[in-house]
Amino acid sequence: MRYDDYPDTREKFRKNNVRKISSKRRISDLTEHKEKNTSLDKFADPALQELFERGFIQDVIWQLQQGKEATVYVATSEQGLVAVKVYADIRARSFKNDSLYREGRYIGDARIEKAIQDRTNAGINAQLVLWVEQEFMELHSLHHNGIAVPKPIARNANVIIMEFIGTEDGAAPRLSDLHLSKEDARSAFEQAKHILMGFAKLGRVHGDFSTFNLLWHEGKVYAIDFPQMIRFRENPQAEILLRRDIRGLLKTFHKLGIVAEEEALYREVLRQVPR
Ligand SMILES: Nc1ncnc2c1ncn2[C@@H]1O[C@H](COP(=O)(O)OP(=O)(O)O)[C@@H](O)[C@H]1O
Ligand SMILES: [Mg+2]
Structure with a gap:
């Protein structure tokens, strides 16, 4: 698509x-x-x-x-x-x-x-x-x-x-500008989660993660906009910022009809961070 x-x-x-x-x-x-x-x-x-x-x-x-x-x-x-x-x-x-x-x-x-x-x-x-x-x-x-x-x-x-x-x-539109079908919205959300987990596995938090910084191109989600990205190992605020990112992501995906539980996602992502 x-x-x-x-x-x-x-x-x-x-x-x-x-x-x-x-x-x-x-x-x-x-x-x-x-x-x-x-x-x-x-x-x-x-x-x-x-x-x-x-x-x-x-x-x-x-x-x-x-x-x-x-x-x-x-x-x-x-x-x-x-x-x-x-x-x-x-x-x-x-x-x-x-x-x-x-x-x-x-x-x-x-x-x-x-x-x-x-x-x-x-x-x-x-x-x-x-x-x-x-x-x-x-x-x-x-x-x-x-x-x-x-x-x-x-x-x-x-x-x-x-x-x-x-x-x-x-240019590819931002997810925040789209009205996706249910199926595409679900796919976009799964991909966004996968990207978020990928950041966490590298010990990173995006710092401004929402559908405003996710592009949708040929059925694929791309993340952009990284100057504020932070590292768990360096920044004592990382967990707070991760929580904020997840909240922002869920809030903006809500507009695309996706409902997901914040706490469960937060814990799942946090588990990916290398300690
Ligand atoms: N590599 C890219 N390909 C296509 N569009 C892009 C690309 N990078 C940024 N954009 C577009 O430019 C906008 C602003 O870029 P972004 O990196 O989010 O900067 P900021 O939000 O700080 O202004 C994005 O919302 C997106 O629409
Ligand atoms: Mg941006």
């Missing part, structure tokens, strides 16, 4: 998510030069320009949803379409409080730790880079361990390039 088989959803998705090049203003922020440049300078955004020069992308063609932290674009590359996640400069917005997720995370440089604590410019910069780096590393490890996530391709500064989940017609 493909998302194309849900005409309503596809229509809705087209309207809401995929703005072809008509969303000029946003894409042009990345591409349009304020000053005259050499013809080799394709992107105004330096991180994208470098990824272009290194052959990872050719053109940015669509803008997908803009989230709190990042905007995801679709770009062409020699290997086909890729997803490009561009994190906003965190100084331009009120940065989400990530101390809960950061707890126990090893940075290894006391000066950087202090700068982050004091929220100096250098600290905020370091924090953004760590945040993006964290997502890229997690993607690698999850993909390597056979969990259904987009394959990571490259990272540079505030940009991550990864496998695009979707087709030429558009």
Whole structure:
């Protein structure tokens, strides 16, 4: 079953998510030069320009949803379409409080730790880079361990390039945007549980696990959005965050007609965590 088989959803998705090049203003922020440049300078955004020069992308063609932290674009590359996640400069917005997720995370440089604590410019910069780096590393490890996530391709500064989940017609919809048949909803839930168990077996908690971060593509569920992922071994809040993830997952799946018991699932997932 493909998302194309849900005409309503596809229509809705087209309207809401995929703005072809008509969303000029946003894409042009990345591409349009304020000053005259050499013809080799394709992107105004330096991180994208470098990824272009290194052959990872050719053109940015669509803008997908803009989230709190990042905007995801679709770009062409020699290997086909890729997803490009561009994190906003965190100084331009009120940065989400990530101390809960950061707890126990090893940075290894006391000066950087202090700068982050004091929220100096250098600290905020370091924090953004760590945040993006964290997502890229997690993607690698999850993909390597056979969990259904987009394959990571490259990272540079505030940009991550990864496998695009979707087709030429558009990105895969999020489960939160769909009205699935009972059978598909059940299948999606089983897959989401399997992914959750997979995280737990690797000693990880997603930290923002719900149908908003699960894509549905050709009958398969993919998890996305990992900058806040936490490790049981490092973070004393892991169990609390796991509980919150499960609650979020059940609440959002409830809208798809799935009813499941929180406590039983929590215990089952917790049992997977290596001790
Ligand atoms: N690899 C991908 N393939 C297709 N669509 C994606 C991909 N990664 C993200 N998206 C889309 O972009 C949206 C935002 O991405 P996400 O990683 O969840 O960032 P955030 O929620 O922090 O803004 C997602 O909800 C999804 O619709
Ligand atoms: Mg998200």
